[in-house]
């Protein structure tokens with residue numbers, strides 16, 4: 001897990017938006033200092049100076065979407081559905097399509113270099129996530145990756161095994177696994193969210209575990225309630241009875257790129273297209289499990305680590321461009337005082353901490369606009385410190401007297417790019433007593449979101465829901 005220092009925001013979080021404009025918090029960002037006054041402590045270097053600021057102008061200059069007429073006068077709050085791509089990603093894709101878009105890994109130069117870029121992406125992501133290159137699998141999406149995993153697990157699980165799933169997951173990390181497990185005669189146990197808070201209680205998980213548990217699937221953070229689950233602890237407990245663990249990090253990784261090696265889960269998944277990169281799913285399958293799961297690809301790919309769990313075959317250009325977002329992260333790191341000699345993991349950890357600090361300064365403003373109201377039900381924790389884990393800025397609410405679609409429409413009219421629906425988390429809404437067909441409105445943001453964006457959203461909410 002990335003180190004999570006507690007941050008004390010110099011600008012008081014409790015200030016109202018009017019106060020914010022009075023104290024002149026502008027697009028340049030925020031001032032920070034570690035609560036111990038010591039500044040950020042990265043692993044193996046990666047130390048930023050005290051009081052380091054996230055430079056929003058620098059950040060946004062790396063995302064071409066902000067300068068495009070189609071987004072002018074609007075603020076983007078559909079990040080949990082897919083983030084903007086950084087220019088490094090766009091440039092890498094353009095270059096690949098222009099120069100290297102041939103069958104890779106042959107001897108002619110365009111083919112050789114295309115293949116090298118694909119290998120390089122895998123190696124760089126492995127370093128960033130703290131795992132080995134042979135453990136990194138790129139697939140068309142996280143949904144496709146979990147589908148393949150479900151088929152593979154169906155060959156190693158059977159009657160006598162129990163599978164623990166949750167109703168806090170996006171359907172991608174639960175539906176296919178449930179179907180496959182049911183087909184081969186496993187007992188399925190559902191770890192249920194609290195119907196009021198949407199949170200998972202780890203004590204209930206412990207009660208569900210048994211010697212027969214073969215597999216556990218769990219989200220790192222929900223795409224509706226936004227709270228982080230202690231997946232390191234969950235993994236330890238599951239491993240204690242010999243079970244494998246699949247963690248869906250799709251809603252967590254855009255806010256803080258995880259140290260997958262330290263978490264210890266057997267599988268960790270996230271979607272690169274929500275993480276400023278290409279439209280691919282990245283799946284880490286730890287070596288022990290990789291050897292145990294049967295090949296899902298052509299028979300001759302059995303020993304090809306990056307193909308055996310991707311029957312779709314690799315999307316060469318996207319895999320070759322998938323590592324370019326790490327150029328952005330390294331540039332971000334150095335711009336904020338990190339050293340060019342720091343390794344990728346150290347840079348990722350430091351950058352993630354600063355992303356999080358920036359988000360944490362803005363999240364309460366959005367939560368405060370929606371909490372403690374009779375006409376709105378805010379889903380998930382209403383404050384950052386309401387839960388032990390991180391509260392990601394994925395903020396969903398149910399407008400009680402208005403149609404969510406109408407609310408989303410009115411927000412869009414006011415320049416807030418958002419939407420409504422169940423976001424493929426129908427089981428979560430059901431567990432919270434919210435009709436999935438009616439849906440909710442979700443505002444999600446990331447580190448490139450500005451105080452002005454949040455002010456626009458809060459003003460628009462005030463206008464629309466009163």
Ligand SMILES: Cc1ncc(COP(=O)(O)O)c(C=O)c1O
Pocket residue numbers: 080081140141142143144170172173219221222223248249250251270271280281424
């Ligand atoms: C938490 C979560 N898990 C899984 C997925 C599925 O990802 P993909 O679109 O890559 O299949 C999503 C997509 O929204 C998600 O939010």
